Structure formats: structure tokens, C-alpha cells
Amino acid sequence: MKRLWLWMVVLALLLLPAGVKAAPKGKVVLGMAGALTTFDPHTFSSLPISMHHPNVFETLLARAPDGSMTNQLAESYKMVAPTVWEFKLRKGVKFSNGDPVNAEAVKFSFERILDPKMKSRQYRYFKSMAKLEVVDEHTVRIHTKKPDPMLPPFLAIYGFIVPPKYYKQHDKKHLSRNPVGSGPFVMKKWRKGQEVVYEANPNAWRKPRVKTAVVKFIPESTTRVSALISGDVDVIDNLPPALSERVRAGGKTDVIAKQSPRTNYILMVIKEGAPWMDVRVRRAMNLAINREAITKNVMMGFAKSVAIIQGPASFGFNPELKPYPYDPAQAKKLLAEAGFAKGFSFDVYIPRGRFMMGKEALEGIAGQWAKVGLKANVRVMEWGAMKKIIFSKYKKNVKPFLYYLARMNTAFSAEHMFAGAISSRSAYGGFRDKGVDAMINDARSTLDNKSREKKYQEIARVLRHEKVPIVPLYQTFRIFGANKKIDWKPRADGKLIAAEVGLK
Template sequence: MKKVMWVSFILAAVLMAGVCFAQPKGELVVLQGAPINATDPAKYNSIPESNFALAVFDTLYLNDEKAIPQPRLALSHKLVNETTWEFQLRKGVKFHNGVTMTAKDVKFTFDRTLDPQTKTFFYPFISTIKEVKIIDDYAIQIITNGPDPILLKRLSFALFILPADLFQEKGAEAFFKNPVGTGPFKFVSWTRNDRMVLEANEAYWDGAPKIKRLIFRPVPEVATKIAELQTGNADVITNIPPFLVDQVKNSPNAVVQSVPSGRVMFLYINCLADGPLKDKRVRQALNYAVDRKAIIDNVLKGSGVQMPVNLTPLHFAYDADLKPYPYDPEKAKKLLAEAGYAKGLKLVFNSPSGRYILDKEIAQAIAGMYNAVGIETDMKIHEWGSYTQILTGKKLQDIGFIGWSLVLADPDSTFVPYFTPESAFSYYSTPELKEKILRGRTMLDEKNRAELYKEIQKDIYEQAPLVFLYQQIDHYGVAKRVQGFQVRGDELMLFNKVSK
């Protein structure tokens, strides 16, 4: 009897160990519409790169699906005074090389990212941070330049913690050829424009991933992505065009997950260069000439919502009383004539292809609408990597199709990069607008801050520095064998709890 009980005990222990300590297994293949162009978080400028970073690195906080910051490498915080925040860090976190993460690594990461020599695209988001002080190995203070009502959201974005000693030993170039973080997956290999291969970090502080190998591949061609999903060569695909949603839904081995996105689509207008686009009437004409409803109904098959500015209802202080520009081609012609372009004008119209849902097709549809009011367009289609270099290098000719994600779910993370002149993304600003935007950064009173942001929205609606289009509704294809994957409105994808 005792022998039977002993054998039963051993068997139960083995089975329990199998449940609690199941080894990662299988391979998950994710197809995104654009390539990963950098492994250095300071150099990111797109969601595909952020999704890679979330797999390999960690931030102090991370926004949940409702854009509420949740503790990650930080355990807790307290506000010492209006400009001083104190954070307790999580103990026992290991980098992929086995070294324990401490406050030294956090300070190093912040110092490097804030250094102007690093030239991070996302400096505008974190420029409120003045310095980081180490209290002890697991406590830091963050000093801000002024009161910062959304500091925790800033810490959820773009500040991925790096190992200080290893980075300084190798140097940036060598380090980012084989990046090391604290995240759920370890870097294996990167073939530019082909694939990024990662493997499970079985010592991950938040539990080992269930997937052994994670692969990101850039596939801008929609038909190819869907074929890969349906044949079992891919597990998750992004940016399914609305007219193909039913095809994927009817597939025997895949489902569609849809979500209203925090991404708003619009056209850049280069207001920096001399010419017709410096005239507000021309910019307003560009807005009146676009039939947004026709684009949403006919091209997007209902997968969009017209927007009056470059925010969405998911953003703090979004002004629901502000209505989108109506489609009024006659008013567009009248404004062009008042600006001295009664006989029309010619603009270069730029667009990526495959980065966003039907980006090229929508750009071409808008070009047709412009032609109808006397605006001749020279259409130029770009590969995504070269397009972002053009945009952030302030080399855009005339107008260009683009989208901006939810980021911090706050107007600050849209208005600062787009409407302050120091930003790499900005093609329009005025001293008055900049002053209001920077004032909003330091207002702790939510009601007053919301009122200011609504005032700013009315300003940019009137000045029309962009052609405001629509909020995107995202459709993802997911293989039925995949468990635990859930789409988010901010387009970020987390895979540490996913299995198949």
C-alpha cells in the first residue's frame, strides 16, 4: 500500500511539474506590412519595430488595452513633489546574458535616450524628463522640467531598458547586432527585409513564453499575407483589407479579430516650403475636396470613421463637438480661386504601399478627387523605409499619405511631434500654437488641460495644416491553432502568453 501511495505521489509531482514548468514549444510566424528597420529602440519610427522591442526588451510601465499604465520593470511610484517622482524597481530581473538589472541600467538607458547625440525620433515624447537619479540599486528618482501629468504613459513608450555594462563594453554598433534585453524573447538573427528570429527567454521574470520561436516577417502584399495564413505558413497577419475580411473569415483554419484603432489617417502638407501650401485657403481647399464618406464606404467597406483632426475618440480630451470637413468641391474651387489658383495648381502626392490598409489605393482615390477641382497631382509611391527617411528628413514634396498611432492616448503625443518645429515629424507650427501645446504638457488640472486641448483642436481645424481623413478600423487574421492572442487599439502585439 505504501509503495502504491509513493508511486502515486511521484506521478502526481511529475504531472504537476509538467503543468507548472511546461517548456516553450512551437513556432509563431507574424506577418506585418512593413519591415523592422532598426534594433535600436532609440531609432524606431514605426509599430513593427515597437512590436519587436516589446518582445526583446521591457519598459518600466506598459499601457494596457485601455491605455492605463501598468507596472513592469517598475513596481511602484510616488510623487515627491510636482517635478520629482520616485520609483521602486522590480528585483531579480535578469538580462538575457544573465546579469541582474539594476537602477544603473535604467539611468543609463534614460541618459542615452535623452542625449541629443542619440538623435532619437521620439525625443519629443520624453523631453519633459530632465534627469534620473539613483537612490539605490532598486530605487530611482525621475526629475521633470515641469509638472508632467502623463509621465507614466511616457515611461510606457520608447524607453526600453538596456544593460549598461554590456552596451558600454561593446559599443552601440556591435551591441545592436546582437541586442540583449530583459524581455520574454531573445534575439537570434535578423535578415533585413526578410525576417527577425527570436527565441523564448525561459528565465523571463513574468514567466517563460509558451512559444519557443517567434518570427516577424515583412509582407506588404495583401494577397501573399492571406495565402500564407490560409496555407498554414503564418499565424498572425496585420492589415487585412476590408473587402477581404469575409474571405479570411470563411477560411477553415483562420479567424478575423477586428478593433477600432487609435490610428488616424491623414495627409501631410509641407507648410515649410515656399509656395501655395503656405496659404491657409489652399490647405482648406485640400480638405473640402476630399469625399471621406465615399472612401470609407467604397474603398474601406465601412472600416473607418471620419475625423475632424488628427486625434481619435480614444484620445484624452478629443472634441466630439468638432465635425469633419464636409465634402464640398465647389467651396474648394472657390478657395483656390481666392488664393490665386483659379486655373488650378500641381502638387506632388506621395504615398507608401502596403504599410497601411489600402494606402496606395486611397491615395489614388484622393488624387482623383483633387483632379476634379483643378489640382493636378504627380503620384509617387515609396517603399516604407525610404518614405520614413523622406518624412523625418523634412524632405517631403508637397503632400503625403500617412497614419499616426495611439502612442500615449494623449494629445501631447500627437501635437508635440506634429506641431512643434523641433520635431522630426513636424511640417507646421506657429509660436502661438507651440506655446499652447507646451503649456498643456505641464497642466495637472485635468479639466483645464482638456479645455486647452479642445482649443488647440479648433485652431488646427481652422488652419488645416493636414488633410484630416479617418480613424482606422483594424482587421487581423489569426490562425485557429493560435491561443491567447488579442488585438489592441494601439496596434501593439504581445506574445509572451500566446500558444499554439
């Protein structure tokens, strides 16, 4: 009887489809600096969100760990006309609640993002969409208002597909905490600002590398490092360079570093009443910063200065542009010409623990500004409180201010960076210029790659030499600490995605 039972088990295993993988096992615990604010995949856009939502949801396209474009829910896609993209979907894929992933789900998901009532921060990526057409159950066409060659790269970042029935049945508050997607994990528990617990999705066609992943939100760097060394967490992100030797000395932990396309910069709210309404002041603020000293002494070599907002990995990068030189004498001269020979004071905000050595770098920059008469009041805040200030920046009763942010170029394109920090439509930008907006829109709709690249390079030249809308700083390395039992390599886009972390 036992022998018969054994043969039945063996036969069952042999009859399993070739694509079926064994159920994932094990558990990993990650310690991350930035916390996400919602599990609604269509409302906001940020690096913490883009590191969590891919665990639960899927997009039509995606970026492989090496940065290359790859298919995800789309089995294939092509441009059938200058303003029409056709996507063939994978068959047999289901959401975690059992609903099918089909063309109707794709249509619903993008229409939800584009709905003005949603006030989606992702709208700017898909604003070129005119309509979505369901050809058949597994074929969908996206019609654009004008040619948009940047659509595929953006479809590899946002545009997560959700089940229409479920998302129609519930209000936004419920959906922000109870997500349903087709990704490798389901979200089992979320204590906002503290931790998220993921469990393997039994319906997923892409399996996670472990059964359970716990993400603990630890904004303070030293606390994250202590948690790693003590074994409370297995991987941490945003490891400060100054603490890297402590991680290496732990014996069971190591440092993993990779150059990332994440640019750190300081934005200015350019509006009436701001001293920096005068471009000479904006130029002076750039010339007063010794970027080489900051990258060497604060970042300990784990950063490279940039000329404007994107680095060499970006499509549209202009190699002719160089970072602003350190010239405090010229900065003083420009300030005097603009009527600020005695300088002025202002607030500059930075979120607590969100950017690697951000507070330390900003304090160093404030010290350099002080040498030319610019008195910066560095204000460290929780990210939620800081966002409210940023979003109210154009209100008449709000004094002009500066704020330190960073943007990960996950689309590896100048368009992505311009859309998030330079365009007038950017929720996080502080610069509004109709001429620059027109240049950005024109470049995005140019189909020829070489022509589009030249247009982006020209936009960068105008920004660097004429408009000076921001204070560009540097692109940082993404530095992680990891227990040696972990099997994982950092991605080209700098994201730490729990579903990709395994055990040796």
C-alpha cells in the first residue's frame, strides 16, 4: 500500500506542467528608510511606492534588474500606427482574488489613472493617452493624442493593472489599505509607518523568492545599521558611507554598493517675493557650493556631481554640460548685482532619513552658502509634513522656500526627470516656464530617436546656462547592508524589491 502511494506521488509530480515552480519557502526581513503612504497603485508616485507596489501589482512592461526593458503582463507589444500601441496580454493570469487579468482590466486601470477625480500624481506619465480600445480578451490598444515614444518606458514604472469589479466596489480609503493585484506577493498586514508583511500569492505566475517578506520602516540610519548587525533585519537600504566599515566588521554582514541614476538636488519655489526670482541669484547659489568637497567629505566618494538633473545613463544626457564650478567670488558679485550684497535668509526643508546623508550634505551646503552671505535655516521634517508644505508652495500666504529632494531616473530618460522636477505640471517642482514646457512636450512627441535625443540635450543646455531652475548636486550610489545568508544583487534602477530577495 505504501509503495502504491509513493508511485502515485511520483506520477503526480511528473505530470505537473513544466512552468510550475515549487512553492517559495523561507522569510526575509528588510529595513528601509522610506515608508510608503498608500497601497492604492494609481494615486501617488515616489521611490518608496515604486519599491513596494511591484510586490503586489504588475505592469504591462517592466525593467529587468540590469535596467533593460522587458515584458510583464504584456506578452508582446508593437506600434501599429504613430499614435496607436497594441499589447498582447499573457493568457491564464489571475489576480490574487481569482479574477482574470484581461484587456478590460487594462482599460479600467488606465482610465482610473486618467480620471480627473482621482487627481493622480501618475497622470503626467500617461497624459498623452486619448483612449483605450479592447480588441479582444487578451488584446488592448492604447491610442495617444500625438506620437509618444516615451510611453513604453513609463509603462515599465507605473500603470499597475487592477481587477475592475473589486476596485469599483470599494472607496478610495478601503483600497488604499486593501490592495488586490497579480504580483508575486499579497499584502497581509500593514502598520503604517512601521512595517508591511507580504506573503506569497498562490495565484501568481511569477513566484517570489521567499514565502514571507517583512519590511520594517526605520528612518534613522544608526538604528537601521544596529538592526542589521543584531540580526533583526537581513537587508537595509540607504546605508550611510560613514557606517559602512561598521557593517563590514560585523562578520555576518557585508556592504553592497552600486551607482544609481538617483539625482539629489535643491529646488526653489520661484515666485514673487523670492530673492531667487532673479536668475543671477539662482546662479550665485549654485556657484557658492563646493560639490567636490561635499561628494568627497560627506558622501565619502559614493556620489558624482551632475550638471543639471540627469546622469550619463539617461537617454538625452548632454555630455557637453559640466557641473557648476565652485566660485564664491563670482557668487558674491552676482548677489551684489542683483541687490543682495548683504545676502538674505531663507528656509530650506529636507525630509528626515529619506536621502542618504541628505541632512549632513545640506548642512555642509548651508555652511558654504553662509560664506557668501546666504543664511539657510535647515529644517528637518517628517516626509508627510514636508509634502503638505511643498504642495502649498504657491499659496499667497506661504513664504518662498527651498527644499532638498532626490529623483530616481527609473525610466532612464531625460523626460522622466524633467516631468518630475522641471515641468510646470510637476507636483514637486518649483519652476514654471511655458517655453520650457513646450520644449519638453515637443521632445516627448518626436518619434526619431536621434532627433528626440538632441532636443533633450538642448533642453538641458537651456536649463543649465539660461534658466537655472534648480540647484543640481550629484547622483548617489545606492548603498545596502546585507546579511551574508541573503542571495540578492542591487538593481540598476536602485530599487529594493522584496520579491527579488532570496536566501542562499
